[in-house]
Amino acid sequence: MKALAFAAPIAFAVTGAVACRAVESPKRADAVRGAPVASPVVRASAETVSIHAAHAVDVVAGKLLDDVWVVVDGERIVAVRTGLERPPEGRVIELGDATLVPGLFDCHVHLTGSLDGDYVNRSVHETAIDAALRGVRNARVTLAAGFTTVRNVGCEGFADVALLRAIERGDIVGPDIVPCGHSIGITGGHADETGFRPGVLESGPEAGIADGPDACRKAVRTQLKYGAQAIKCVATAGVLSFEASVGAQQLADDELAAIVDEAHRHGVKVAAHAHGAEGILAAVKAGVDSIEHGSMLTREAIDLMKSKGTSLVPTAFLRRRVDMAHLAPAQRAKAESIFPAAEASLRDAIVSGVRIAYGTDAAVYPHGENAREFAVLVEAGMTPIDALRAATVHAAELCQKPDRGSITVGLRADLVAVAGNPLEDVRALEQVLWVMQAGSVAVDTRR
Numbered sequence: 001m002k003a004l005a006f007a008a009p010i011a012f013a014v015t016g017a018v019a020c021r022a023v024e025s026p027k028r029a030d031a032v033r034g035a036p037v038a039s040p041v042v043r044a045s046a047e048t049v050s051i052h053a054a055h056a057v058d059v060v061a062g063k064l065l066d067d068v069w070v071v072v073d074g075e076r077i078v079a080v081r082t083g084l085e086r087p088p089e090g091r092v093i094e095l096g097d098a099t100l101v102p103g104l105f106d107c108h109v110h111l112t113g114s115l116d117g118d119y120v121n122r123s124v125h126e127t128a129i130d131a132a133l134r135g136v137r138n139a140r141v142t143l144a145a146g147f148t149t150v151r152n153v154g155c156e157g158f159a160d161v162a163l164l165r166a167i168e169r170g171d172i173v174g175p176d177i178v179p180c181g182h183s184i185g186i187t188g189g190h191a192d193e194t195g196f197r198p199g200v201l202e203s204g205p206e207a208g209i210a211d212g213p214d215a216c217r218k219a220v221r222t223q224l225k226y227g228a229q230a231i232k233c234v235a236t237a238g239v240l241s242f243e244a245s246v247g248a249q250q251l252a253d254d255e256l257a258a259i260v261d262e263a264h265r266h267g268v269k270v271a272a273h274a275h276g277a278e279g280i281l282a283a284v285k286a287g288v289d290s291i292e293h294g295s296m297l298t299r300e301a302i303d304l305m306k307s308k309g310t311s312l313v314p315t316a317f318l319r320r321r322v323d324m325a326h327l328a329p330a331q332r333a334k335a336e337s338i339f340p341a342a343e344a345s346l347r348d349a350i351v352s353g354v355r356i357a358y359g360t361d362a363a364v365y366p367h368g369e370n371a372r373e374f375a376v377l378v379e380a381g382m383t384p385i386d387a388l389r390a391a392t393v394h395a396a397e398l399c400q401k402p403d404r405g406s407i408t409v410g411l412r413a414d415l416v417a418v419a420g421n422p423l424e425d426v427r428a429l430e431q432v433l434w435v436m437q438a439g440s441v442a443v444d445t446r447r
C-alpha cells in the first residue's frame with residue numbers, strides 16, 4: 001500500500017460503522033461485518049422533494065436554523081425556508097428532530113487500502129483490480145458515515161478512478177471521489193514499495209516513482225491522463241515506511257516545483273504529504289495547495305501557509321486510533337517521537353488561523369470512522385462550526401467542487417441528517433441518521 005502516513009498490521013473490526021438499510025433496494029443480508037447495506041444511488045430524478053428537519057446548520061453564516069425546509073429538485077437545492085412560509089412542494093421527507101448539515105468531505109482517504117492481513121506483501125500478490133474491489137466496501141461505509149465527497153490521495157494502479165466510474169454508473173454506492181491515482185515520490189521514498197530484492201515492485205513515473213524534474217512532470221501527466229483530478233506528492237519521509245528518518249525532505253525543491261507547475265498548468269491542485277519542518281517549508285514554497293499531516297510546523301511555515309493560502313489537512317485522529325502495540329520497535333519510536341510534535345503543530349496552526357481542511361487518512365484505521373476526527377479538532381482548539389467548515393466549505397474549495405459544501409440554493413443536494421446539535425457537541429456528527437447524495441436518498445437508518 002503506497003503513501004500511507006502509517007502502515008501497521010492492525011487487526012481491526014469495523015466498530016464505528018453506521019447500521020443502516022437501503023432505501024431503494026430490497027433488504028438483503030450483508031456479508032460485511034458491521035457495514036451498512038445501501039443500494040446504488042438513482043441519480044438525477046426530476047422529482048421535487050421537500051425535506052423537513054428541526055434544525056439545519058448554515059455553515060457560511062455559522063448559525064443553527066430552526067424548523068427548516070429544504071426543497072430539492074433533481075440533483076439541486078432549489079429553496080431553503082424556515083417555518084411554513086409556503087406549503088411544502090412535492091414529496092415530503094420528515095426528519096423530525098434531526099439536524100441537517102451539508103454532505104461532508106474527507107480530503108485524505110485511501111479507499112482501496114486497509115491494514116488488515118498481510119498488507120505489507122499484498123502488492124506482490126495482488127493487482128489494482130483487487131485494490132478496487134476492496135474499495136467497494138470502504139466506499140459504502142464512508143458514504144454511510146455522512147461523507148459524500150472524498151479525495152483519494154494515493155492508491156495502486158488507478159483503482160480510485162475505477163471506483164469513481166463504478167459509483168458514477170450506479171453499479172456501487174459510495175462518495176463522489178476526487179482521485180489522485182498514484183502518489184508521486186522518489187525512488188526508495190515513502191511512496192515507493194521497498195524492502196524487497198531488486199527487481200521486485202520496481203516502479204517508474206507512470207506509477208508515481210520519479211527522480212528529477214522531468215520524471216516528475218511525466219508522473220503528473222500520466223496520473224492526469226488516466227483520470228486523476230488532483231495530484232498527491234510525497235515531500236518527506238513517513239512514519240512507517242522503511243526510511244530511517246521520519247520527516248526528512250525527499251522530493252527536492254526543483255522536483256516539487258516541477259510537480260506544482262505541471263499540475264497547476266492543468267488546473268489541478270497538489271497535496272503534499274509532509275511531516276518534517278524542512279520538507280513542509282519546501283512544499284509550501286513550491287506552491288502546493290495542501291500540507292497533509294504537517295507534523296512539525298515552524299513559525300516560518302505557518303506564516304507562509306497563511307500568506308499563500310495553503311491548507312493544512314491534519315489527519316489527527318489516527319494518532320489515537322493507530323495501535324502502537326502492533327508497530328515494530330523502530331517504527332514505534334518514530335511514531336512516539338513525532339506524535340507530540342504533531343499535536344503541538346495542530347494547536348499552533350489553529351491558533352494562528354491556518355486554513356484547515358478535513359482529512360483522516362482512513363485506511364490507517366477502519367473506514368467509516370471518518371467523523372471521529374471532528375472531536376479531535378475541537379479538542380485542539382477549533383470551534384465546532386470551524387471544524388464543520390473544514391469538512392464542508394474549505395474542503396469543497398480544496399477539492400475544486402464549487403457545486404457543494406453548504407445548504408444553499410443552486411448547490412448539489414448533498415445533505416446529512418444527524419441526531420443532536422453538532423454546534424453544541426461536535427460528536428453529533430458521528431450519529432448519522434440519513435444521507436442524501438445528489439438529490440437521492442442513499443442512507444436511511446430510521447426504517
Ligand SMILES: [Zn+2]
Nearest residue numbers: 003004005361
Ligand atoms: Zn495518507
